[in-house]
Amino acid sequence: MKTLTQITMVSVATLALIGCGDSYKDKNEDGVSKASTLKASNRNAAxxxxxxxxxxxxxxxxxxxxxxxxxxxxxxxxxxxxxxxxxxxxxxxxxxxxxxxxxxxxxxxxxxxxxxxxxxxxxxxxxxxxxxxxxxxxxxxxxxxTLIKQTFLTDKDQRALYTFDNDTNGVSNCYDSTPTSGTGCESIWPVFYSADLGALPEGTTAADFTVINRDAVRAKEGEPTQQVAYKGKPLYYFTPDNKEALSTKGDWVKGVWHLVELNAQKIGDDTTSTPTNNTDAGKQIYTNCASCHREDGLGTPGGAIKIGEVGDAGKIEELLNFMKNDGTGKNSIMVGIAKGLSEQQIKDVSAYIATLKK
Ligand code: HEC
Incomplete structure (x- = not known):
């Protein structure tokens, strides 16, 4: 199983594009990382x-x-x-x-x-x-x-990228006119292409990425004729994700479209055997929140309230449940995170956050 400690962070200054099937090359000459076009994003999934x-x-x-x-x-x-x-x-x-x-x-x-x-x-x-x-x-x-904290490949805006089981190594079979992939494939699954990937997300190396040439005759007009592939598998967006961060509606569509998993960790215990509030389980879940809300809960991501100051588990639970079940007007990333939590996990993490108040 992959662990984060095995994963090396790769910082890439310039990535050269060399024909079909070649790797992006790490040309870290000036030691400065360019802006990333890819990201390792997280979701909690059953x-x-x-x-x-x-x-x-x-x-x-x-x-x-x-x-x-x-x-x-x-x-x-x-x-x-x-x-x-x-x-x-x-x-x-x-x-x-x-x-x-x-x-x-x-x-x-x-x-x-x-x-x-x-x-x-x-x-x-x-x-x-x-x-x-x-x-x-x-x-x-x-x-x-039980949920898994799944780390998956997205673009820099946390838009999910997918692979297609009907593709072969380095070859896309998704075109609007391809009967085997269903007509309109490219319109539903727009290709991901970037001439310069910039700094790569944790868990990936430059050798994982190649650029493939698409069939210029069949490619949709105005769309890229090249495509980035991960471990040989061409990468696509999914139109119904609606460009929303962390939307993963394309995963498992028709059984042949999949997110690219970079890492996976079990979080919490089987909640059927821990029916009561459990700040220990909550503490585990909170490891997914600290990057934005800080360890002490006093961060203010996107102008959020300091959740570590609330001190009332019921109140925090209410805010999370609103985002899970409705979310109108709330930050879409946070809504996505709340939707990924089970009711029990919301109880657990709220119980833990309430203990943060000094
Ligand atoms: C990627 C950054 C990010 C992560 C990770 C994150 N949050 Fe948030 N959180 C936000 C933002 C941004 C807001 C502000 C939401 C808004 O008001 O639109 C917010 C708001 C909140 C609020 C207050 C909601 C309100 O209505 O005022 C709670 C409670 C909360 N987050 C809990 C959590 C918990 C629990 C986790 C982990 C399971 C978590 N957050 C992970 C970014 C994040």
Whole structure:
């Protein structure tokens, strides 16, 4: 599993653009970082579990609707089996009882012993938890109460970037006229291109990024004919995200569009076993807030109130619940963060913030 300590910060002064398939080169000559065009952003997301809350995983080496995990592999990654329930999202692979989520076969990890264990996540960089959208589970599956703090790739304005399973290494298959990707693909999934990436986000290196050439004949008029790829996978925006910071509506669309996960950390405990207010769990959650609100809660991001001065958990809970459920007029990044919190997490983090008052 990737940890932040393994990740080196790369500061890049000038990035040269060299034809198709080449890396952006680090030309850190003057030692000055240019403004970044990419960012590592965070969200708190639930993941797919079975009815005993055991975690389920996908395998990057599988093809759509086809498992490539052989008998040896299955000793470590047992198949998640069941039957069709009429759900469009959860279906068996044809002729088997191996269940898949939106065409991606599902597995357990043998080392996960207790509900809530996520030891399989990012093993060898090819096994991943499924951050399924709400409402896409069936009677055999559920979304976890435990959340993952997922760090994913965005542009500098925190607009989410996605990869497309139907692309091959360094080649985009998303054009408006492509029947296989659905017509209008490029209009719905605009390409991400920048001639100079500037300082790269934590968790990435210059070698991760390449520039690919798009088919100039098929490319949409007025759109870039080049595209940035991450580890060979071309990057796209999603139009329904509406250019909003931290909107991630494109994740798992049709089972073939995905956020680029840079890091993942479990936060808090399974809230089903900690029903009371829990300032310890809240303290853990608050590690995601301190960058803007400061450790002592006295920061004023975007003119926010000093939440560390409120001292009343109920009042803080009310503010967070308003942003989670309504959010009108509130900062969209903060609203996105509040929406990512479960009711229990709001209780926990509010209880902790209230203790900050001196
Ligand atoms: C990226 C920066 C950022 C992070 C991270 C962040 N906040 Fe905020 N927060 C803001 C901004 C900006 C506002 C001002 C919102 C507004 O009034 O529009 C705010 C406002 C608030 C408010 C006051 C809301 C109100 O109606 O006055 C609370 C409570 C709050 N944040 C709690 C949290 C908690 C809890 C976390 C972590 C889970 C968190 N924030 C993480 C930027 C951030």
């Amino acid at each position: 993941f797919l579990v079975d009815t005993d809350t055991m975690s389920l995983y996908t395998f990057d080496k599988d093809a759509l609707n086809k498992s490539n995990c052989d008998a040896e592999c299955q000793k470590i990654w047992p198949l998640f089996e069941g039957a069709n329930t009429g759900s469009e999202d959860i279906k068996v692979l044809e002729g088997t009882d191996h269940l898949a989520y939106r065409k991606h076969p599902l597995y357990y990890f043998a080392n996960d012993k207790a509900p809530g264990d996520v030891l399989g996540n990012n093993v060898k960089d090819v096994w991943h938890l499924v951050h399924a959208p709400a409402g896409s589970t069936d009677s055999q599956t559920a979304l976890s109460k």
